[in-house]
Amino acid sequence: MYDLVIKDGIVIDPERGIRTIASIGITNGIIKRITREDIEGKSIIDAGGLIVSPGFIDIHTHVDAKEDLGKCMAIQGVTSVVSGNCGLNTYPVDKFYKTFEKGGLVVNEAMLIGHTFELRSQVGITDIFEPASKEQINEMVKLCEDAFKAGAFGLSFGIEYQPGSSFDEMLELAKVSAKYGRMIAVHTRHDAFRAVEGIHEALKLAELTGASLQFAHLEHTFGVGLMTEVLDSLKRARKKGYDVWADSGLYSAFATLTSAPCFDDGCAEKFGVDYSDFVIATGTYAGSRCTRELLKQVRKEEPNSFTIGFTNRDSDAVEAIKEPFVMLSSDIIPSENPDEGHPQATGTVPKLFRWISREMGLLTTLEAINKAAFLPAERLGLTNKGRIKVGADADIVIFNERTIRDTSDYSIYGNPKEKPQGISAVIIDGKIVVKDNEFINLKAGKALRKPLEYYEL
Ligand SMILES: [Zn+2]
Numbered sequence: 001m002y003d004l005v006i007k008d009g010i011v012i013d014p015e016r017g018i019r020t021i022a023s024i025g026i027t028n029g030i031i032k033r034i035t036r037e038d039i040e041g042k043s044i045i046d047a048g049g050l051i052v053s054p055g056f057i058d059i060h061t062h063v064d065a066k067e068d069l070g071k072c073m074a075i076q077g078v079t080s081v082v083s084g085n086c087g088l089n090t091y092p093v094d095k096f097y098k099t100f101e102k103g104g105l106v107v108n109e110a111m112l113i114g115h116t117f118e119l120r121s122q123v124g125i126t127d128i129f130e131p132a133s134k135e136q137i138n139e140m141v142k143l144c145e146d147a148f149k150a151g152a153f154g155l156s157f158g159i160e161y162q163p164g165s166s167f168d169e170m171l172e173l174a175k176v177s178a179k180y181g182r183m184i185a186v187h188t189r190h191d192a193f194r195a196v197e198g199i200h201e202a203l204k205l206a207e208l209t210g211a212s213l214q215f216a217h218l219e220h221t222f223g224v225g226l227m228t229e230v231l232d233s234l235k236r237a238r239k240k241g242y243d244v245w246a247d248s249g250l251y252s253a254f255a256t257l258t259s260a261p262c263f264d265d266g267c268a269e270k271f272g273v274d275y276s277d278f279v280i281a282t283g284t285y286a287g288s289r290c291t292r293e294l295l296k297q298v299r300k301e302e303p304n305s306f307t308i309g310f311t312n313r314d315s316d317a318v319e320a321i322k323e324p325f326v327m328l329s330s331d332i333i334p335s336e337n338p339d340e341g342h343p344q345a346t347g348t349v350p351k352l353f354r355w356i357s358r359e360m361g362l363l364t365t366l367e368a369i370n371k372a373a374f375l376p377a378e379r380l381g382l383t384n385k386g387r388i389k390v391g392a393d394a395d396i397v398i399f400n401e402r403t404i405r406d407t408s409d410y411s412i413y414g415n416p417k418e419k420p421q422g423i424s425a426v427i428i429d430g431k432i433v434v435k436d437n438e439f440i441n442l443k444a445g446k447a448l449r450k451p452l453e454y455y456e457l
């Protein structure tokens with residue numbers, strides 16, 4: 001008798017490339033049996049005609065232990081996330097592991113230590129245009145090391161947000177990341193049509209230190225028509241043997257802090273769009289299209305609100321996600337109110353199946369699951385996640401491949417947090433977390449800790 005049995009589903013295991021009808025027996029949060037025989041469970045889910053997939057893993061989020069964001073992830077079938085991206089971890093790493101080691105999160109969560117907002121402020125840098133001194137760099141290296149020892153999966157850069165961040169500080173932090181075998185999630189230095197320069201700067205880190213790089217949200221940073229050039233640069237680096245990967249979402253409009261330098265005066269001209277192509281996403285002015293004046297005003301009054309820029313191309317997002325070394329990511333952003341934000345919050349995964357798989361026919365269901373589950377699991381070294389096999393963690397999503405779809409939309413058109421359709425159950429650690437779009441358990445997720453490794457280079 002198993003704790004939970006998922007009966008007669010179409011089981012997909014991206015690791016072995018298997019798609020077959022089977023039942024799964026789960027006990028103590030672990031997949032114990034995959035079989036065509038009749039098996040008994042204390043609780044049973046009938047998955048006839050439905051896909052039984054490993055839970056999705058979102059390698060680029062800003063969930064940072066926030067329950068409302070965790071719920072947005074779980075509702076779209078994401079069972080593990082990486083937080084602390086773009087140089088910003090809003091939850092201190094040490095405290096995060098102490099608090100959530102044994103559970104209490106909506107989804108499983110790995111944490112990164114953020115250079116740009118966290119480390120720089122911890123060593124006393126208050127001016128975003130000021131580079132760190134030699135002493136401050138040494139101090140940051142030490143803090144970064146402490147975070148790795150506590151269990152952080154890596155380091156994150158958000159260089160664009162603090163232009164004073166020097167190559168020297170990036171380099172020293174890359175050295176320590178390489179030494180501990182941790183990845184660096186890179187939000188590069190430039191935006192709009194200069195964005196490619198940031199790729200070359202970061203690739204130098206891989207060349208000089210051997211650090212493993214994860215280029216963040218390709219469609220947001222490079223979707224202005226630069227994708228072919230960016231992917232070519234990354235492919236060349238990979239060919240030379242550098243450990244370089246990337247992630248991308250599927251939305252041609254990006255969202256970031258209204259105070260971010262990409263919204264400095266003249267931004268519409270820089271991106272070649274109109275000020276009305278910027279829409280305030282959160283806060284008092286949520287849903288308003290900008291004028292030059294309104295954008296200035298909101299930056300002053302609510303600098304921590306988020307604004308969406310309709311600057312990018314769908315074709316660039318498609319080009320990125322097709323690339324074998326690019327995995328799916330949402331870049332979910334925090335918002336004060338439940339109905340604000342960016343449709344990526346609840347739509348990213350279902351959009352992959354609806355748009356890229358079903359409508360465009362660019363990926364099979366198995367290939368899409370590979371991009372959203374197995375590839376990020378491999379990238380993060382989560383050898384018991386992202387696959388359906390005996391002994392693997394029972395993080396599972398059950399959905400209908402013919403009907404799964406995103407329904408969230410930009411606030412000027414609809415609800416950015418609308419729940420997706422076609423997902424019947426989400427299971428984390430063997431516990432049913434979401435059933436028919438209703439939350440059943442909000443505490444099944446655990447903090448994921450990276451085991452300590454050390455490399456002499
Ligand atoms: Zn970013």
Ligand SMILES: [Zn+2]
Nearest residue numbers: 061085086331
């Ligand atoms: Zn981000």
